[in-house]
Amino acid sequence: MSLIKLVNVTKRFGEITALDRINLSIEDGEYVCILGPTGAGKTTLLRIIAGLLDPDEGEVYIEGRPVNGVPPERRNAVYMFQEYALFPHMTVWENVSYGPVIKDWDRDRIDRVTSEILEMVRLAERKDAFPHELSGGMQQRVALARGIASGARILLLDEPLGALDARLRVDLRTQLRSLVKDQGLTAVHVTHDQEEALMIADRVVILREGRIEQVGTPHEIYSEPRSIFVTSFVGGANFVEGNVAEVGDSGSVVELRGGLRIQVSKRGRSIGEKVVVAVRREDVTVGTEKVTGSNNILGMVGSVLFIGGSIEYEVRLENGERISSRILLSDAPKTYRVGERVVVSFPPERCYVFPYPKAGLLKEIEAV
Amino acid sequence: MVSKARKPLDLSNLVVWATLGAFFTLVLLPTFYLISYVFLRWNEVRVEVFENPIIGDENWRQILKVLFFSFRLSLSAVAFDLIFGVPLAYILARKSFPGRTLLEDIVTLPLVIPTSGFGFSTLITWTTVAGIGGFLGLNSGLISLNALIPIINVPFILFVVHVALTFPYVVRTLETKFQSIDVTFELASRTLGASSLTTFRNILLPLAIPGVLSGAVLAFARSLGETGATLIVSGVSTTASIAIVRWASEFKLATASFMGSLLVMIAWAIILPVEVYVGQRGRSLKVPYRMPRALHDRLIKFERFASKRLSRIKDVVPLAVVLTTVVIPIIVVLNSVIRYWSADPYTGKVQGGVLYQLFGPSNYFNSLLRATLTSIIVALASTYISMCLAVPLAFIIERRWYGRIIRTILKVPMIIPTSSLGLSVLLLWGPGGFNLAHPGIWLIILTHIVFSVPVIVESIIAAYEGSGLQMYEDSARTLGATPYNAIETVSLPLLKGGVLTGFILSFTRSLGETGATFIVMGRDVTIPALVVNMVEALAISAALFTSTYLIVLSLILLALIRLLTRRR
Numbered sequence: 017m018s019l020i021k022l023v024n025v026t027k028r029f030g031e032i033t034a035l036d037r038i039n040l041s042i043e044d045g046e047y048v049c050i051l052g053p054t055g056a057g058k059t060t061l062l063r064i065i066a067g068l069l070d071p072d073e074g075e076v077y078i079e080g081r082p083v084n085g086v087p088p089e090r091r092n093a094v095y096m097f098q099e100y101a102l103f104p105h106m107t108v109w110e111n112v113s114y115g116p117v118i119k120d121w122d123r124d125r126i127d128r129v130t131s132e133i134l135e136m137v138r139l140a141e142r143k144d145a146f147p148h149e150l151s152g153g154m155q156q157r158v159a160l161a162r163g164i165a166s167g168a169r170i171l172l173l174d175e176p177l178g179a180l181d182a183r184l185r186v187d188l189r190t191q192l193r194s195l196v197k198d199q200g201l202t203a204v205h206v207t208h209d210q211e212e213a214l215m216i217a218d219r220v221v222i223l224r225e226g227r228i229e230q231v232g233t234p235h236e237i238y239s240e241p242r243s244i245f246v247t248s249f250v251g252g253a254n255f256v257e258g259n260v261a262e263v264g265d266s267g268s269v270v271e272l273r274g275g276l277r278i279q280v281s282k283r284g285r286s287i288g289e290k291v292v293v294a295v296r297r298e299d300v301t302v303g304t305e306k307v308t309g310s311n312n313i314l315g316m317v318g319s320v321l322f323i324g325g326s327i328e329y330e331v332r333l334e335n336g337e338r339i340s341s342r343i344l345l346s347d348a349p350k351t352y353r354v355g356e357r358v359v360v361s362f363p364p365e366r367c368y369v370f371p372y373p374k375a376g377l378l379k380e381i382e383a384v
Numbered sequence: 385m386v387s388k389a390r391k392p393l394d395l396s397n398l399v400v401w402a403t404l405g406a407f408f409t410l411v412l413l414p415t416f417y418l419i420s421y422v423f424l425r426w427n428e429v430r431v432e433v434f435e436n437p438i439i440g441d442e443n444w445r446q447i448l449k450v451l452f453f454s455f456r457l458s459l460s461a462v463a464f465d466l467i468f469g470v471p472l473a474y475i476l477a478r479k480s481f482p483g484r485t486l487l488e489d490i491v492t493l494p495l496v497i498p499t500s501g502f503g504f505s506t507l508i509t510w511t512t513v514a515g516i517g518g519f520l521g522l523n524s525g526l527i528s529l530n531a532l533i534p535i536i537n538v539p540f541i542l543f544v545v546h547v548a549l550t551f552p553y554v555v556r557t558l559e560t561k562f563q564s565i566d567v568t569f570e571l572a573s574r575t576l577g578a579s580s581l582t583t584f585r586n587i588l589l590p591l592a593i594p595g596v597l598s599g600a601v602l603a604f605a606r607s608l609g610e611t612g613a614t615l616i617v618s619g620v621s622t623t624a625s626i627a628i629v630r631w632a633s634e635f636k637l638a639t640a641s642f643m644g645s646l647l648v649m650i651a652w653a654i655i656l657p658v659e660v661y662v663g664q665r666g667r668s669l670k671v672p673y674r675m676p677r678a679l680h681d682r683l684i685k686f687e688r689f690a691s692k693r694l695s696r697i698k699d700v701v702p703l704a705v706v707l708t709t710v711v712i713p714i715i716v717v718l719n720s721v722i723r724y725w726s727a728d729p730y731t732g733k734v735q736g737g738v739l740y741q742l743f744g745p746s747n748y749f750n751s752l753l754r755a756t757l758t759s760i761i762v763a764l765a766s767t768y769i770s771m772c773l774a775v776p777l778a779f780i781i782e783r784r785w786y787g788r789i790i791r792t793i794l795k796v797p798m799i800i801p802t803s804s805l806g807l808s809v810l811l812l813w814g815p816g817g818f819n820l821a822h823p824g825i826w827l828i829i830l831t832h833i834v835f836s837v838p839v840i841v842e843s844i845i846a847a848y849e850g851s852g853l854q855m856y857e858d859s860a861r862t863l864g865a866t867p868y869n870a871i872e873t874v875s876l877p878l879l880k881g882g883v884l885t886g887f888i889l890s891f892t893r894s895l896g897e898t899g900a901t902f903i904v905m906g907r908d909v910t911i912p913a914l915v916v917n918m919v920e921a922l923a924i925s926a927a928l929f930t931s932t933y934l935i936v937l938s939l940i941l942l943a944l945i946r947l948l949t950r951r952r
Contacts, residue, residue, distance in 0.1 A: 089862070089864045103874055105878060
């Protein structure tokens with residue numbers, strides 16, 4: 017049985033539908049990331065699970081029991097705010113022991129649990145400090161400790177790493193995950209950072225404009241994106257428009273602008289259908305010779321960008337389209353200069369084919 | 385299935401209804417009763433005001449004359465406040481210099497000093513030999529009590545008192561507004577080539593216009609309702625609020641209440657539109673008019689010149705205003721108490737000395753002790769009761785959809801002229817109305833509650849907003865706290881500063897209130913009312929001592945406010 021279950025949950029704020037018929041099950045002990053751009057409804061979803069908001073329609077179940085109308089203090093789900101909401105008038109110790117004290121546990125148990133958890137987050141020495149005396153990273157740990165100490169089984173994390181600086185944010189990802197896993201907790205973690213979500217989660221839920229676009233393991237989300245939006249939001253890609261020209265057993269042929277033809281291994285499209293082909297930048301190589309078994313297109317280097325360990329080329333194809341390629345520096349036999357003539361290659365099995373969106377291609381990509 | 389809507393924090397309905405009920409009876413009813421009284425007894429009013437068998441409509445003509453005078457006085461005082469208050473507020477908000485907090489305190493002083501004491505200080509400073517006149521070697525005061533300022537035809541001394549008492553409203557409101565405006569707008573404008581004055585005109589002022597308006601409204605209302613100091617310095621002129629006091633004491637209740645209602649309604653007609661305008665978020669001033677090019681160029685050139693050459697003036701003149709209107713009177717009164725201690729320094733008579741008047745046959749010391757006791761009981765009782773009402777009320781305002789409406793209604797008792805308020809309470813709860821209490825201490829407490837509740841509510845709300853309280857409470861809730869746990873362990877401790885500030889503001893206000901108290905006090909005289917009585921009985925030295933006493937008392941309270949609001 018799932019620990020948290022949402023059935024057809026809908027929430028509106030005036031004219032705006034923040035969540036539209038959300039169905040989602042989260043298993044006990046799972047680490048789930050809710051990933052989506054700003055305004056997708058991520059926080060609303062989290063607040064509904066916490067009981068800080070009530071859905072307009074639909075049901076929320078926790079441990080199999082319907083919790084609509086059940087106040088937050090009786091849901092066993094602690095909400096951690098991006099700003100941590102550490103009570104400024106209480107010390108670290110008082111903050112962490114707040115849940116146990118308010119739940120009236122006996123004195124010994126409060127002391128034991130609080131000191132254990134403070135030990136665990138390496139803040140035992142700062143137990144008498146006030147929140148404003150701590151660094152951002154420490155405050156984050158206090159907030160986490162406070163949530164765990166309250167005895168809640170569910171952690172609802174709203175951008176838990178968002179208020180930290182970039183370096184710390186990356187360092188703390190794995191720590192956060194292992195802490196949750198060690199304690200046997202279930203976490204729902206809201207973020208707009210796709211890298212963070214892919215790295216930390218057992219499962220990722222992609223939310224867009226109040227709807228779930230895709231649910232899957234990080235690997236599934238990255239390698240089998242189900243829409244243009246997901247492809248573009250997670251990992252990013254080159255998108256080109258075309259029409260299906262041939263449908264065969266091993267794949268199809270898509271004719272691009274200017275009569276260029278490319279092989280794709282996906283099937284299930286009918287001849288003449290307008291489609292969008294997506295190729296991830298890291299699946300595109302740039303060379304001087306054609307690669308057998310790949311699509312090879314001639315072009316000219318338009319720009320070269322160095323991104324730390326890799327190089328990104330933007331190549332102008334003979335039909336005027338542009339394709340970007342990202343190559344690890346260690347894999348690059350030589351670097352090309354702007355204006356050099358090159359061959360762009362990408363294997364047919366790395367091409368995703370989507371039906372052409374009704375609202376236009378840009379809308380799907382720019383929403384990110 | 386549609387789930388029932390649940391507020392973030394359920395205040396049980398009982399608390400809400402009890403609070404709203406008490407709010408209605410103790411605050412709203414007294415505020416609006418005066419107007420309904422005029423309608424209910426229209427016949428009486430008509431006969432007394434318009435068709436008096438002996439004097440005809442003389443009372444009506446009096447009312448018009450007094451109203452016209454009052455508005456002239458209040459408008460000119462506010463205009464003066466704005467001209468000098470805007471630069472001062474800017475300096476306080478943007479510059480840091482040694483003595484900044486001291487200056488802030490001095491500007492705030494007239495808010496906490498009981499007005500009758502302050503009025504008396506101003507009176508002796510300008511019109512007697514003990515003040516500036518004597519200092520300059522004259523045998524009389526610098527100006528006579530009834531000397532008029534040309535053009536606006538308002539007595540100089542009355543004008544000075546009203547400016548001093550309303551100045552803080554403009555300066556403090558604007559200071560807060562300026563502080564809330566990001567300084568980067570100004571920096572951007574400066575780096576784009578505008579002089580500081582041009583920047584001020586084009587960027588800061590339009591953004592600050594809500595602050596200008598609400599400061600002006602508060603100042604205007606304060607001036608219109610001011611009674612304590614006005615009673616002392618008015619001389620032969622009569623403002624609307626002291627006319628009410630006089631007529632009420634002559635039992636011309638119909639005339640007084642008609643005048644009071646007029647005052648309330650006219651004040652509202654001016655204030656309400658401004659409140660509504662300011663209440664809308666993100667307001668700024670847009671002027672559709674475009675200046676002719678040549679004129680605009682010259683203005684810019686002038687502003688560039690003025691920014692460079694005349695910036696001292698902007699620093700110095702407002703300071704001079706504060707010094708002459710606030711600091712000098714206080715110094716003069718302190719100095720005079722010492723000089724008049726044992727005898728009148730000019731005639732040498734011991735009868736004119738502080739000691740004789742306090743302990744001599746008239747025994748003012750006894751009255752002072754009694755008045756102190758009355759004042760403190762009134763201030764404590766009314767503040768305590770108001771507190772019990774204001775704390776839940778502030779939560780209702782923040783949490784319920786109708787909170788905004790309540791908050792707007794709460795502005796009424798804040799701006800209602802206090803003598804109108806006193807009259808209203810007298811008519812409502814006094815012997816002529818529900819007969820709940822005779823004029824005396826109980827009626828004073830009931831009156832003070834009316835203006836104390838909004839004062840406390842406003843300071844709690846000020847602490848509430850920007851505190852992120854909702855987040856802390858939500859956090860406490862998901863950690864297992866019930867709504868009441870959360871309020872008790874998180875919200876109230878976080879709002880402590882606001883609650884305490886509200887307590888002290890309300891206490892000081894109650895301690896210094898004169899206008900309303902004068903009407904409802906009966907024989908239970910409070911300290912500020914005692915000062916007025918002393919001045920009327922020409923017991924100048926006793927009045928000097930009592931004023932000093934009041935000023936020192938409020939300075940201590942002001943220091944307390946500082947201490948409480950600074951601790952973070």
